[in-house]
Amino acid sequence: MLDKLRIPERHYLHEGHSLRSWLLTKDHKRIAIMYLMSISVMFFIGGLFAVGIRFELATPQGDFVTADTYNKFFTMHGIIMVFFFLIPSIPAVLGNFLIPPMIGARDLAFPRINLLSLYIYWIGGIFTIYAMITGGVDTGWTFYTPYSAAGSNSHVIPVALGIFIAGFSSILTGLNFIVTIHRMRAPGMTWFRLPLFVWAHYATSLVQVLGTPVIAITIVMLFVERAFGFGIFDPARGGDPVLFQHLFWFYSHPAVYIMILPALGVTSELVSTFSKKTIFGYSFVAFSSLAIAIFGFIVWAHHMFVAGISTYSAMVFSFLSFSVAIPSAVKVFNWTATLYKGAVSFETPMLYAYGFIGLFAIGGLTGLFLATLGLDIHVHDTYFVVAHFHYIMVGGAIMGYLGGLHFWWPKITGRMYNNFFSKVSAIMVFVGFNITFFPQFVVGYLGMPRRYHSYPDEMQVLNVMSSAGATVLGLGYVLPVIYFLLSLRRGRVAGPNPWGASGLEWQTQSPPLTENFVEIPIVTGEPYEYDHVPAKESHLV
Amino acid sequence: MSNVVAHAGQHADSPSRAHHRALQHHFDTMPQQKEAAVIGMWVFLLTEILFFGGLFVAYMIYRIWYFDAFAEASRSLSLFWGGLNTAVLIGSSLTMAMAVRGAQTNKRKATVNWLILTMILGCVFLGVKVIEYSDKFEHHHVPGPNFVWASEHAAPVAEGGAEHTPAPEAAAGHRKLSLTPSQLQRTTQIYFSLYFTMTGLHALHMIIGIGLMSVITWMAWKGRFDEEYYTPVELSGLYWHFVDIVWIFLFPLLYLVERHT
Numbered sequence: 001m002l003d004k005l006r007i008p009e010r011h012y013l014h015e016g017h018s019l020r021s022w023l024l025t026k027d028h029k030r031i032a033i034m035y036l037m038s039i040s041v042m043f044f045i046g047g048l049f050a051v052g053i054r055f056e057l058a059t060p061q062g063d064f065v066t067a068d069t070y071n072k073f074f075t076m077h078g079i080i081m082v083f084f085f086l087i088p089s090i091p092a093v094l095g096n097f098l099i100p101p102m103i104g105a106r107d108l109a110f111p112r113i114n115l116l117s118l119y120i121y122w123i124g125g126i127f128t129i130y131a132m133i134t135g136g137v138d139t140g141w142t143f144y145t146p147y148s149a150a151g152s153n154s155h156v157i158p159v160a161l162g163i164f165i166a167g168f169s170s171i172l173t174g175l176n177f178i179v180t181i182h183r184m185r186a187p188g189m190t191w192f193r194l195p196l197f198v199w200a201h202y203a204t205s206l207v208q209v210l211g212t213p214v215i216a217i218t219i220v221m222l223f224v225e226r227a228f229g230f231g232i233f234d235p236a237r238g239g240d241p242v243l244f245q246h247l248f249w250f251y252s253h254p255a256v257y258i259m260i261l262p263a264l265g266v267t268s269e270l271v272s273t274f275s276k277k278t279i280f281g282y283s284f285v286a287f288s289s290l291a292i293a294i295f296g297f298i299v300w301a302h303h304m305f306v307a308g309i310s311t312y313s314a315m316v317f318s319f320l321s322f323s324v325a326i327p328s329a330v331k332v333f334n335w336t337a338t339l340y341k342g343a344v345s346f347e348t349p350m351l352y353a354y355g356f357i358g359l360f361a362i363g364g365l366t367g368l369f370l371a372t373l374g375l376d377i378h379v380h381d382t383y384f385v386v387a388h389f390h391y392i393m394v395g396g397a398i399m400g401y402l403g404g405l406h407f408w409w410p411k412i413t414g415r416m417y418n419n420f421f422s423k424v425s426a427i428m429v430f431v432g433f434n435i436t437f438f439p440q441f442v443v444g445y446l447g448m449p450r451r452y453h454s455y456p457d458e459m460q461v462l463n464v465m466s467s468a469g470a471t472v473l474g475l476g477y478v479l480p481v482i483y484f485l486l487s488l489r490r491g492r493v494a495g496p497n498p499w500g501a502s503g504l505e506w507q508t509q510s511p512p513l514t515e516n517f518v519e520i521p522i523v524t525g526e527p528y529e530y531d532h533v534p535a536k537e538s539h540l541v
Numbered sequence: 542m543s544n545v546v547a548h549a550g551q552h553a554d555s556p557s558r559a560h561h562r563a564l565q566h567h568f569d570t571m572p573q574q575k576e577a578a579v580i581g582m583w584v585f586l587l588t589e590i591l592f593f594g595g596l597f598v599a600y601m602i603y604r605i606w607y608f609d610a611f612a613e614a615s616r617s618l619s620l621f622w623g624g625l626n627t628a629v630l631i632g633s634s635l636t637m638a639m640a641v642r643g644a645q646t647n648k649r650k651a652t653v654n655w656l657i658l659t660m661i662l663g664c665v666f667l668g669v670k671v672i673e674y675s676d677k678f679e680h681h682h683v684p685g686p687n688f689v690w691a692s693e694h695a696a697p698v699a700e701g702g703a704e705h706t707p708a709p710e711a712a713a714g715h716r717k718l719s720l721t722p723s724q725l726q727r728t729t730q731i732y733f734s735l736y737f738t739m740t741g742l743h744a745l746h747m748i749i750g751i752g753l754m755s756v757i758t759w760m761a762w763k764g765r766f767d768e769e770y771y772t773p774v775e776l777s778g779l780y781w782h783f784v785d786i787v788w789i790f791l792f793p794l795l796y797l798v799e800r801h802t
Contacts, residue, residue: 107567109577175584183577184567213588217595221738229685230734232599237684237727238607239734247595515566 005495007414011511026111027514031118032097033412035088038118040481042084042125045132047474049077054436054467062454070453071138072154078141080132083163084125086397087170087255090262091177091208092121094404095201097412099177101505102195104186104523106515109179117172124166131155131162140451142252145233145244149225156226164219167212170258174208177201186504188523195503195527196272196285200265203289207254207261207296215251218244242307249300257296259393261289263356263400264331270353270403271335273501275342278528281334288327295324305376314373321371328364332357347499348419351426352403359395359433363388366441381451384444387437395433402429402480409484410498414510415491418483425483428476435469502528563770575772582776586783589746593787596739600794603731608798609720610728614690614736615798617682619673623796626669627788633662634785641778644771649764652774656758659781663751670744683737684730690722736795743791746784753777 012029015021022030052073056064065073096114100107108114131137137159139148148156181194181202194202222244224230231237233244272279279285301309301317335357344350366388369375379385406426410416439462448455455463497506508517561571568574604611640655676682681689720728757777760766766774 105567109567110581111565111567113581171588175581175588178584179577179581182580183573209584209588210591213590213592214595217592220742221595221599224734224738230738231684231727231730232734232738237730238603238724239731240602243599243602247598250595 005493007493007511008509010513011414011509012514013511015514024115026107026115028096028100028108028111028114029412029512029514031114032093034118035092035096035121038121038125039085039088039093042080043477045129046077046080046085047477049073049080050470051474053077054470056453057455057463058467060455060457060460060463065453067453068138071140071451072136074451075137075140076132079128079137079159079163081393082141082255083166084121084128086259086393087166088121088173089259089397089401090266090404091201091204091258092117092169092173094266094401094408095177095197095204095262096173098408098505099180099198099201100184101508101512101516102198102503103181103184104189104504104517104521105180105184106517106520108176109184110176113172114176117169117176120172121166121169124162124164124169127158127162127165131158142248143219143222143244144248145222145225145241146235149222149233157223160219160222164216164223167216167219170208171212174205174212177205178209181205186520186523189504190523192283192286193523193525193527194286195265196268196279196282196289197262197265197503199286200261200268200289203293204258204261204265206290207258207293210297211251211254211258214247215255218247218251221247242304242309245304245307246301249303250297253300253303254293254296256389256392257292259397260360260400261292263397263404264289264292264360266400266404266407267335267353267356267360268331269501269503270349270407271338271357272528272530273407273499274345274347274350274353275339276345276500276530277338277342278526278530279334280337280340281330282527284330285334288330291327292324295320295327299324299371302371302376305373306380318371318373322368325364325368328360332361332364346423348417348422348426349403349407349499351423351430352399352406355426355430355433356396356399356403359391359399359430363391363395366391379444381449382444383440383448383450386450387440387444390437390440395437399429399433402426405480405484407499408505409487410494411505411510411512413488413491414494415487416494416498417480417487417491421479421483425476425479428472428479432469432472432474432476436466436473437469439463439465439469502530561769563765571769575770578772578776579779582779586779589783593739593742596735596742597790597794600735600739603728603735604794604798607720607728607731610725611732612799613720613725614682614729614732615796616800617680618736618796619676620796620800622669622673623792626666627792629662629666629669630785630788633659633666634782636662637778637781641771641774644761644766644774645768647766647768649761649766652761652766653758656754656761656774660751660754660758663747663754667744667747670740677733677737682733684734688726688730688733690726690729739791739795743784743787746787750777750781750784753780 012027015027022034025031052065053070056062056070056073062070096108099105135155137152137154137156139152139154139156143156143160148160181198185194221230221232225232225234231239233239233241235241268279268285299317299321301313302321305314305318366384370379370385370388406417406422443455443459443462443466444450446459448459494510496508496510498510499506504521504523505512507521564571564574568577636655636659640652640659643649643652643655681687754777757773760773
């Protein structure tokens with residue numbers, strides 16, 4: 001047994017150690033590793049701005065930074081976290097690494113385009129960091145006109161260009177996944193044998209491909225208005241700022257599903273693996289991903305209920321927004337049914353999955369509050385909204401990302417991380433998250449608006465709770481960096497399938513070969529066959 | 542049951558020979574590689590449709606709101622140059638199709654010649670666009686602080702400067718306009734903002750297309766393509782036809798607003 005568990009001689013990390021072998025690689029796994037490092041840097045930069053925000057809000061007076069600086073803090077926090085961390089997080093790292101081995105392929109369909117997407121991401125990131133260093137931008141991550149077009153004196157153009165450029169990275173990743181899932185599946189890997197992680201990424205890719213071009217053209221219109229004095233959104237010339245909001249949210253609402261869908265896919269994998277049970281209602285979970293992607297495109301105007309849109313269209317958008325709850329609930333109920341009478345365990349990835357399900361449920365249900373026309377008028381642009389979308393983006397997307405990272409880390413590196421500290425960090429993230437954001441529901445409902453750097457004295461208790469929770473949350477995020485890095489040298493050798501999972505990616509060595517498989521497998525079994533067949537034999541019959 | 546299927550065995554599916562030199566390591570057969578590339582291109586064109594789609598939405602809304610301004614501004618464009626460019630671009634789609642055909646049937650010289658002809662037509666289009674743009678600069682039809690809209694059809698301003706009530710005797714032109722000069726001065730800018738953004742992005746796509754084609758032409762000249770591998774030619778063809786189709790929509794929307802009156 002001990003003989004078996006050794007890091008294999010040949011694997012993708014050993015195919016050259018030079019910088020050149022990394023920067024010019026076409027291996028999806030190496031590109032995923034470079035994405036992992038890049039988005040981690042962005043995550044901690046975006047996190048620093050969050051630290052600044054929570055520090056300022058620890059006291060009711062605006063005493064740490066000026067209002068202008070505070071505007072830049074929350075803007076840069078939002079832009080970096082949304083466009084440079086959350087959007088690429090699971091797809092570009094875990095999806096990139098795992099989709100080819102999960103479907104039995106040697107690589108993505110377009111390896112060079114995959115590398116190109118990383119370079120495009122870097123260029124977009126450089127633009128944004130340049131703007132950040134030279135003074136930042138203060139429009140909010142939403143860039144609403146006319147302020148962004150004519151009012152703001154900050155670096156709107158370089159940041160907007162950075163987002164425009166990074167968008168193409170997202171488009172190319174999505175395009176690559178769609179073609180790969182269509183054309184690169186191993187013999188016998190039918191659509192309904194695909195892991196739900198792959199289904200979720202297929203739905204995500206559709207959103208990336210259909211939504212991102214719209215934010216691109218919106219940024220182009222904002223650019224020509226700000227740079228050349230064109231008047232597409234300028235009310236002084238008859239232009240309509242609300243049109244900007246429509247176009248912006250046509251992408252930016254589906255963008256939420258770019259963040260959450262892959263996390264839903266990760267959770268499906270985790271729940272099934274750590275219950276040792278076939279996922280309950282496979283096809284319902286698979287199609288609910290597509291349903292979320294489709295519904296995601298027809299609910300955008302719920303961000304604009306108080307922007308002056310007609311009551312009739314607001315009612316339609318309110319109704320459609322409610323209907324997103326159906327496919328979301330299908331997933332949650334199916335996971336619960338999968339857990340029921342399963343051999344449930346409490347490994348670190350599963351702790352994240354439990355956390356995800358709870359936080360996603362709270363985030364989703366408070367979304368229904370906001371989709372309600374009357375209530376939205378009360379809580380619009382308050383901390384209630386801030387808390388809601390952080391429950392989805394942080395409690396949902398980042399919990400899913402971390403759960404996935406802990407689950408596949410032994411596959412990626414061939415080694416296990418520290419079991420105790422990883423559980424401590426998972427609990428810290430969950431507890432810290434709730435202490436940070438639950439008080440914000442209350443403070444928002446009491447009427448504290450978002451994007452202000454001072455607030456009435458009686459709201460201090462809740463804000464101090466929030467800032468204290470953020471400290472715990474932050475430490476919970478730093479801890480994995482330490483034990484992940486330590487595991488690279490000291491970690492126990494994981495072996496090909498440490499969790500006894502059934503997916504095709506676990507049937508190959510850890511870390512995998514550059515070409516993933518010695519021989520392309522033929523798939524004869526159904527996915528998640530935990531009930532009948534021992535895991536290691538489930539796919540390769 | 543056996544769990545072994547060597548991927549090398551699958552090359553036997555390839556119609557002619559086991560290993561085409563253009564076959565990448567992660568594909569099994571040339572048809573699989575080609576299908577992947579073609580699907581990828583179509584997905585890319587889908588993103589392009591949504592990219593231009595945002596502009597078309599803006600155009601639609603403002604055209605409904607400010608129809609008279611759009612009609613007025615549209616009449617200032619030259620039908621001759623616009624019509625000529627439409628013909629040139631449709632012609633270039635034909636030559637592009639011939640180039641793809643040439644590559645398919647393994648005719649190296651024909652492919653190269655058709656590609657060069659396509660690039661020439663593309664350059665003619667861009668040249669005409671330069672003439673049209675410089676005309677706009679001369680007439681101060683570029684939106685921004687220097688924009689001036691002097692219309693002979695607009696309602697004249699009453700002496701007292703009551704510009705918000707259009708004068709009834711304004712029907713000097715073929716059509717009675719409900720907009721005062723100052724309203725036209727403002728709202729025609731929206732038309733020209735969209736005109737420059739739409740045609741500018743279209744022209745940028747053409748420049749990229751010509752750039753792509755010069756690489757493809759060089760590859761064709763070097764004899765890189767044969768009847769089994771001509772994917773790059775086909776993909777540039779798809780792209781070029783897409784750029785052509787965008788213009789087919791832009792021409793009537795920008796040049797032909799209420800021309801019949």
